[in-house]
Amino acid sequence: MSKLAIFWFRRDLRLEDNAGLYHALKSGLPLQPIFIFDREILDKLEDKKDARVHFIHRVITELDAQLKALGSCLRVYYGSPSTIWPEILKEFDVAKVFTNHDYEPYALERDGLTRSLVEKAGASFHTFKDQVIFEKDEVVKDDCKPYTVFTPYSRRWKAALKPFFLKSYPTKKYFEAFHTAKPTKIPSLADMGFEPSEIDIPPTDWKAEVIKKYSEQRDFPAVPGTSRLGVHLRFGTISIRQLAREAGALNETYLNELIWRDFYHMILWHFPRVGKGLAFKPDYDQIQWLNDEAAFEKWCKGETGYPIVDAGMRELNATGYMHNRVRMIVASFLTKHLLIDWRWGEAYFAQKLLDFDLAANNGGWQWAAGSGCDAAPYFRVFNPQLQTQKFDPQLKYIRKWVPELDSFNYPRPIVQHELARKRCLETYAAVLKKD
Template sequence: MAKINIFWHRRDLRIHDNAGLHYALTDGLPVLPIFIFDSNILDELEDRNDPRVTFIHDQVTKLHAHYHTYGSTLQVYYGTPEEVFKSILENYEVNGVFTNRDYEPYATARDSALENSLKTKGVGFFTFKDQVIFEAGEILTKEGEPYKVFTPYKNKWLEKFRQLGVTKYDCEADLKALLTIEGREIPPLSQMKFERTKLNLPTAEVSDALISNYASKRDFPAEHGTSRIGVHLRFGTVSIRDLVRRAQQLSERWLSELIWREFYMMILAHYPRVTDQAFKPQYDRIPWLNDETQFDQWCRGMTGYPLVDAGMRELNATGYMHNRVRMVVASFLTKHLLIDWRWGERYFAEKLLDFELSSNNGGWQWAAGTGTDAQPYFRVFNPQSQQEKFDPELNYIRRWVPEYGSPDYPDPMVPHKEARLRAIETYKRALSQN
């Protein structure tokens, strides 16, 4: 049996400008691309209609068809990576497994275990940088430490980017190296005990006009001013290198948001404890009230604060929430209600199509004041003034809270002024403890 290399697609569901795929295709052996619907991950999902699973299934189907046009296939499996690779090694003479790096705790543990297992069988495991421009260890202070404040991180990032530029991987030119093989059927959603979502899933198309106008329109939730490309970045259907090139030409502010994404990835890589602990340890002393009834009202969008309610209803209905509104609802939960940021983070993780562990964690800790480069604890968003500033004509609120202004709409569950003072005093007392 002739030796082959495996290319394992994960968070890179594309052929175009794919670093790991490029290195696999140019290694000198035929390449078999695979994708695994990882049962370790899928079994943890409670919602059998989870739209992210439909999204991945659709993208894998497109990728499968793309490979087919080159006379090859994407072999798609359902199971644990351990089980799948055991089966692959029984059926193929594998020289090496090529893949792009993933930085989340589950992924790094999975890859380490798999690398050790493959090594005992004489199979190499080769990983490459693809979903970021700079990995965690590439942007460091002069002392070799991770940055904890965004602006100096961003400045160093931009300086390094100007020096090095960015590579483009021309995978299409090397697809002749693909193994010619008939493909296996893609496991249907039903086999994995999922149903197809009825939600509209966002496309990867982002116009130049939207990027160019991003800085002026990004804060207004009634406007079509944000890219909605988060889910495509999450699963790598688009190239981060392509997006950064466009941002460089069209919008410094959009580029800044892409750098924030890498900042939070860097924080997670260097400080994996942030997944369940405050980045600033003293903030774990805050005595959260954690009222389950109030949390339920927040989840359902029934707080009596229209901008908060509009955001939560948008999230529940579409799997998306406008970025400005995310900050308002997160601040409201952690400051007005004194509910642990981890509760809100978990709820977003279940609901957001574009859920990204590092960004979600970073955003929630920022809002709660517990994170790196967070807003100070004594800054408490006023939902009413945020509404007046960013939805002055109530277009966003009317869309999601049609009963606003009628007797059917609830009164505010907590008065802003009192809730603000309570939050500040609670934080101050907790942080003053030795």
């Protein structure tokens, strides 16, 4: 059995412009690509029709077909990486393992264990930056400390950007390095205890006209004014470099959204406590949340009596997507109007969002609650009615998701805005007297 290299697909499900795959193909060894359906993640998913699992399974099947056309195949496993990797290391004479960085707490623990297993077997473990443009301490202040405010970070990010950072990795030139392997069966959804989902996944192709008008249209949920590429960035079915290079050149506001992704990943790296359920600003962990379970249930179902909030939650529940402006409104409503711990909302979004990403999801929720870096001050409480007047004045978005709006069936508001705002300010101020 001759020595070979392994490439481990994770959040980078594509053959083109893939950093780790590029380096693996150039290693001088035959390359066997693999994917692991990780039970440490899958077993925690309550919805057995989870659209993300269905999407990943579909993409993995497509990747396998692409590799078979090249005379290779994708070896797909189902289990815990801690038990799968010893099997792989017995099955193949592995000299090197390649993969791309993942910055989340579980991923760091998993990769540390995998590295130990690989090195104990006499092989080497190599990881590369792929899902962001800048990572870790590549964009820091003059004193080498991390930024905690977005605007100066984005200025330094743009100043540091050189064409090299957006250049695609020419993987196609080295496809002949793929190992010729006997195809094996990919575990089915049913094998893993899942079922197909009816939720549609937006396509990977982005429309130039949408990007050009992004600055003017992005805040209006009734308008198809966003790229809907979040799920593809999350699972790496599109390259962040390509998107930043091509779409970012059309609209700086759109580029700023990609910079926010880097910013929140940088925060997660430098302040890992935010990924472990702790507030970025520790004082905010002392807030006395009401955590009314009945109110939370109404928020989840879109039955709060606040149309813009209810429309957003119903859109999320039906499609796995929610417009970004509406995400801010519903998050503010949960944390400020209902005084429910932002972690409850964060967990619900993690369960429902197709584009769920721990760094961005946590950053968004802590922004809304006031507890995060560069967050809205605690005394900023979105008024859902004013937000509606500003961003859905003709109620097109609301009527799409709340068809019973004008009937007696629509519920009365579960809280009154002014009373809820007063209660919120008093509750926050009791802890944050000088904030």
